Amino acid sequence: MSLSKPQKKRKVDLECRAFKAEWSENYFVTELDGKSLCLLCSDTIAVLKEYNIRRHYQTKHSAQYSQLTGKERSQKLETLKRSISLQRSFFTKMKNENKAASKVSLRVAHLLAKEGKPFTDGELIKSCLIVAVEEMCPEKMDLFNNISLSARTVARRVEDIGSNITNQLINKANDFEWFSLALDESTDITDTAQLLLFIRRVNADFEVTEELASMNSLRGTTTGEDIFKEVEEMLTKYNLKWNQLKCVTTDGGKNMSGTEPVVSTVNFIRSRGLNHRQFRDFLSEVEAEYPDLPYHTAVRWLSSGKVLLRFFELRAEIEIFLNEKKRPQPLLSNTEWLWKLAFAADIMGFLNVFNLKLQGKTVLICETYTAVKSFRRQLALIESQIMSSCFVHFPCCQTLKEEVDSPFPHEFAGDIFSELKKTVPATFFGS
Template identity: 25%
Template sequence: MAQNKKKCRQYNVDYLRYGFIPSPTNPQLPMCLLCEQVFSNKAMKPSRLKEHLPKMHPDKASKELNYFQVIKERHSKRVGETLVLPAVKEAVSTVMEQDSSAVVNAIPLSNDTVARRIKEMSVDTEEQLSATLRVNCFSIQLDETTTGDNNALLMAYVRYLSDCGVTEEFLFGKYLITDTRGQTIFSALEEYFQEKSIPFSNLLACATDGAPAMVGRYRGFIALLKERAPDILTVHCILHRHNLVAKNISPQLHKSLDFAVKSINKIKAHALNDRLFRQLCSENDEMFERLLLHTEVRWLSRGNCLSRLCELFATVLEFLGTKDVDLRNNLFSSQCDIFYLADLFEKMNEVTLKLQGNGVTLVHSKTTICSFLVKMDLYRETVGRRQFNHFPRLATVSSKLTDEELLCYTEHLRMIKADMELRFRDLQNLQVPYWILEPFQVDVFEKEPIIQEHLIDLQNDEEAQATFHTSGWQGFSQVLYMQSKYRNRLNLIASGALRLKLSSLNPSTKTLAANHQGQGSH
């Protein structure tokens, strides 16, 4: 008798009210619009989908269907056709009680027109920012990456003081035609500054990663930059330093991590194995049906892929038992190491997320790093005493742990703390004035004369007092999202799409609209 096929659930358009759409790669899997997480087909039912918003996005749980419709359409350049035109048509016919055809047909929404409008708004916001940087001091942060189509993309952000406080803005993105050496990167920055008439004298500080092309003593980008701005303060990116610490693991743990990566690749790298593994996960009633790949350039992926592997560990062992017995045995013998690394990398990912985002300052970064350094002592002491309150995955295999393995973990935690203290010595020694932390509590008359008037204004600003206690880089992530395999020919820089996506400045739409002649009737 033929075995009955398991029911495959289909997507219902009503699921959009829960914030889910079909996955672009597999329409039988639901994908969250907010975090872009893809779930198994078993989750394709209202009772499961409803749980995601209150749990992972509580601030969006009360949003209505229209909110998710806007999110669904905002990246596709079809908002005008799918949302604006129907709204205009309804407004004209309902409010004005007129035929809406003439009004709707007069609104140009062709692909070329939309692309041209995006470019004009991008140029306008860029000019606004350039005008600000010509007369204000600012700091800059640069990094480069290789896009999916093998182009080298250099991106720069700036921070400056505006009427709204410290403001962070996307400055520019440029494709590097040939190499990514320090001279090439500096030439790109110098060319942009000359084109926009931005003086190097306004540049106060620069943050980069620790790559030789950036920090080389003679030909690095920083060395060339200091020739033009000798007094500039240079900083090694705190996020990059933290990522380097995460790579510091002992030979034993590195070997276990290698077994984990090989096991994941054994399944994910072969289409047949991936399909068979998904079927096995479904039969075992697993919460997830897919493993996550580890990508070196994505700093959170190491922790995420190990966490998923731990969730599906028994099923992975069962699957590898029929495909590669030696690899299965090596993975099983490394279970304690893998569970320990999954817990530790999850904690390091939490630190990484705290160090990202707009408005993160050195004061906030110092608090985050110093707090984690103290926690490392706590973790080392508790693990050494076989107390695994802070390592929940490791606690599930505590009965298998040997004293030698515990000694390896405590030594690894000690090594990580020592590495962090070495890399973040400047941040730990940073002296933060008390008036910065508590500007409403300090005695103005005891402070430097240059800041006394500003402190008085601040202390008497009731609105500032009310918001004081309530108050990335994400550019490369947006590049990966916008330049998908369906739009791999999109030039993010020339089109202006990337700037509008990352900039918080509003284009002068009234001025731009006034420069266009109204489309006459035909």
């Protein structure tokens, strides 16, 4: 008894069958995505073979349509083709409209996130769109009604955008030759420190990528060890190696210490709800120039100047309030310390303006060069003025000069100017 070898099954996809034009009129079929579509019942005939097509037609439709011949059969075929074409156009249009509505939802969510607006504003934007459409093109109302901009949808869209950017960055990280990091800290409305990690890389083709790599909450301490752990986790996430890291940039401004008199006083007033309410009521009663005292945030370098300026302007009201609270601050009566406070508030104002000129993605290196060179010249001018007790550009010092008779601490100011000039070397930017 001989055993025959089992025959291999043919793979239909490899037979390269082609749809023949005469099948359309003979069996009322058309080709769709490599398969035969029956125009009479919309069934799909998987195998592109005349035998299968003929069997389908004879089994289901021959009794009803076999009497159609000649011109009448051709007209019926054209009618069926137009019908299926309209159906496909309708569903294609619906698909495109749904795709467009989703794209609008994503773009609006991106704008809201970019501008830092609440996600609930999405409903307001949709209402504005509906009002505009009602007046200009009411026939397109249904299109705009299909746009989903609820708070949950916007939140989900923002998450999707963030995940997409992260995945793109992970994929690009495989081609990194070198990269640098920029670290910054900020606080949210709950006073939780947020560590922002920006990454800039260059690949072998010298293509530069700059993105926000991660944002991590520092709910406990914000020591160097805590920050290092977050950086290490980010590098692991993107499969980056330490030997590819060429530069790390952080905020160069020295944070104000909580033991300093200004910050400790601000914290006493702002960190206690009762004290804060009473202080604002007191400022209202005495008709102070400003209604409140800003909260200094250690991770916001620019806030240093704002707090110092407002503290100086409200120094008299603060001294009275502290005395009423049985917590006097002797330095508020010390003219030497007040001179230093006034000078610090003024000089921090200059630094804040200079700092802002260096910020922004659109700032070019030539603009940065001009700003630094201009700041050096400004330093030379204001130093010569302050050393000759000319307070034209120092409003706080000018105000204090009119109130006290003690001399300005020139030695203290000279030391500050010396330190500032060291941060921008003349050998690099020119004299």
